[in-house]
Amino acid sequence: MAGFREYKVGTRIFALALGGSMCITLLFPASDMSKVSATDMALEKQLSAGRETGFNLDDPFLQGWNKPLGVELTVDPKTNQPMATAMTVYVYQKGTPFPSGILHPRVLGAGVQELSVEQGHIVDAKKDAGAVFAISKGVYNGQQVSYIDNLTATKGWTPDDVMHVAKDSDISEAGKGKTMFVREGCWWCHTLLPEQTQDWQVFGAPPMLGDFNGESPTAFGSDRKAPDLLHVGSRNSSREWMMMHFFNPRLVQPHSIMPRYDYLWGDKDASGQAIDFAKWRAEYDEYREGKRVNPPEVPSYASNSEIRGLIDFMLSLK
Amino acid sequence: MFKYLFAKNEDIPAGSAAVFFGFSAIVWFVIGTGLGSFNAAKLAFPDFVTGNMYFAFGHMRQVHVHAVIFGWISMAFAMAMMYIAPALGNNKLWSEKLGLWNCMFWNVGLALGLTVLWAGITSGREYSDFPWPIDLYLAVFVFIPLALNVWMTVLNRKTQGIYTTNWFFIASLFMVIIVFLVGNSPEFFHLSGLTEAYLTWWFAHNVLGLWITPVAAAIAYYTVPKVTGNPLYSHRIGHLHFWSVVVFYSTPAAHHLMSAPLPEWLKSFASVEGVLILVPAIAFVSNIMLTMKGKWYMFVENIEIRFTITGCLMAIPLNMQGGFQQTRAINWYIHGTGWIVAHAHLALLGFSTFLEGAAVYLGLQTIMRRKLYSLTLANMHFWLLLIGFTIYWVSMTIAGLIQGAGKIYEVPYIDVVIAEHPYMIARWIGGTLVFVGNVLWLYNMWMTARKGTEVPVGRMPHELSYER
């Protein structure tokens, strides 16, 4: 074996060079970024999306299985009395995996971590029993800090209590929706990252360093062929518009290149009737050719359909 | 090929693994560019094949990208390594059998991975889209066996030193394994947030910089001297190229996220290192161009040299773009636009593919000892690729500049979409020419295997004249 006998020095320099590069490009940035504390946005995002919205063993086919539900509460689930102000809680039913920030509070960063553990009792949350979380405000070292509150531990609200008082219209399936966003590749056209240099006016504030703690995947998108969506819910909060636009973007925007997502409706509409896609398409073609005055009606979606989650996710992007 | 999978290693003819890899690569090239052309059609005409999840753009785009990177480009690399490493070490491939199995597992794993991606089962991380079980499969059955085979071949060489091409091969294989494992670790270890986002681009950058670019260059370091008969102009410049790739190309990952809220020091550092990539780039291009001294007629007459030199010439605009577009002064304008898509295709379809194409042409003819079936078809292949690519690049660059202007003048987004439409059509036409060229190529290589004139022992295929 000829080996590397002439290359002793070379191999060592190689190890040194590559190792140095790894230090600078992996170790330093990772230790720098992990020092940042989670912002409200990061807490909201991870609580609403749950553990992971890409491939993972709890949802291997990206169907939106085992995802948390966001619930807009107007009555106290224990006493059934109306509450002074509505609050948003995140329901993790039995078996739903918790997001990184709850499994590894270190991810939340200084302040948020301490408050979430000491006042929010997040370490007491159990996957087998389920838990209800909310974002609360507290004081850490004289500063106001938001933290994750495990309401199951602090108020005794169980997932069942909350689901009992929640109406379907109070529930947001944004976690399932983000899974659809990843699966359907919306991020090949849309970004979730307004750029720091020029996007403030049109697409809204670019995210900050702590806006992502605990989120996975971030699905920034790199290749923008369509509007940024990070704040789309505050530009446009119409469910009807979203519904028509997803069924066929050309109904509301004739020049759009966005694909039709009618297949996310599933087989049945809101009233349980089978959706006749072939008929719809034929009628739409007639409309396009000018043989009809109005386009066919977009079927209303079932409350457990994939499109419902996706629209919930869009509207949650404030 | 299949009959050799269970044969004794000694009974397998030398070069079998390389031939298997060569044809697999061409087939993936045809599939990959076909998918590219399909996607381009969808961006030009959104209602082309619609209403079905499996043909939605968001399901097909990553299949194209992974088919061309891990099918075409990486398999062409494997084929090149399997015949060039032994040729330079004056020995045989360490294990033909391992090579054949490697190729089998590669094809199966890639087909599986692409199917999974196609169904939308993805990690949601660009370029590391494969879910982690597929990543592990690729590491264990694809990259590690390939590396083992090539390393052992180089270690068992019968020559004194190691030639430039082989340094690059062995180092790149080492680096790609590290990059692959570290880059995909966020999925496995459930990392989240900016760390995950940054690692996504750390992977994307390094797989291009420490795998695709250096191996493509290494191939040119072999083909040009081999076919022209000129010695490499300078080994010193080769050293400069090698070391500057390791030091400079491995560091600017953050320049892909210049508009994201990463730590500012990291972006500045990446941006400076990114300009320094011009060092290996210039070293490489000048070394190859100077090696051509006195043999420039071959640029016209010889198909392998024509492909290689065209690819090297494309490395000039590629690296000039690359060095400058990632500085803060320019990046904000073109980030996330079609400009980047044009740049990505200049790198992979322009620069890299032309070099690998040459290696596959040369390698298959040499191993099979068959003269290329038809020069006419090869010429058509070359021109369809070059013209198709040029249309693609020009149209997407223009589209990107329109998008950039749209961004800063706050034009309603839909007007940008309308303005881009003609360029989307042009890109689709250009890309389709590339696809057609590749179909011709597959036919040509197949006919070479069956009907090509036999090359006498001890002769190089290019020493014989073309017949068709």
Ligand code: HEM
């Ligand atoms: C070997 C040849 C090719 C390679 C290596 C290649 C590689 C790639 C890569 C890396 C991307 C991602 C670009 C980015 O994110 O910036 C991409 C996207 C794409 N490629 Fe290719 N490609 C090749 C040939 C083609 C051909 C022949 C076509 C046909 C038109 C094509 C059409 C596309 C399209 C439409 C996209 C999506 C762009 C977008 O999302 O805006 N590619 N390709």
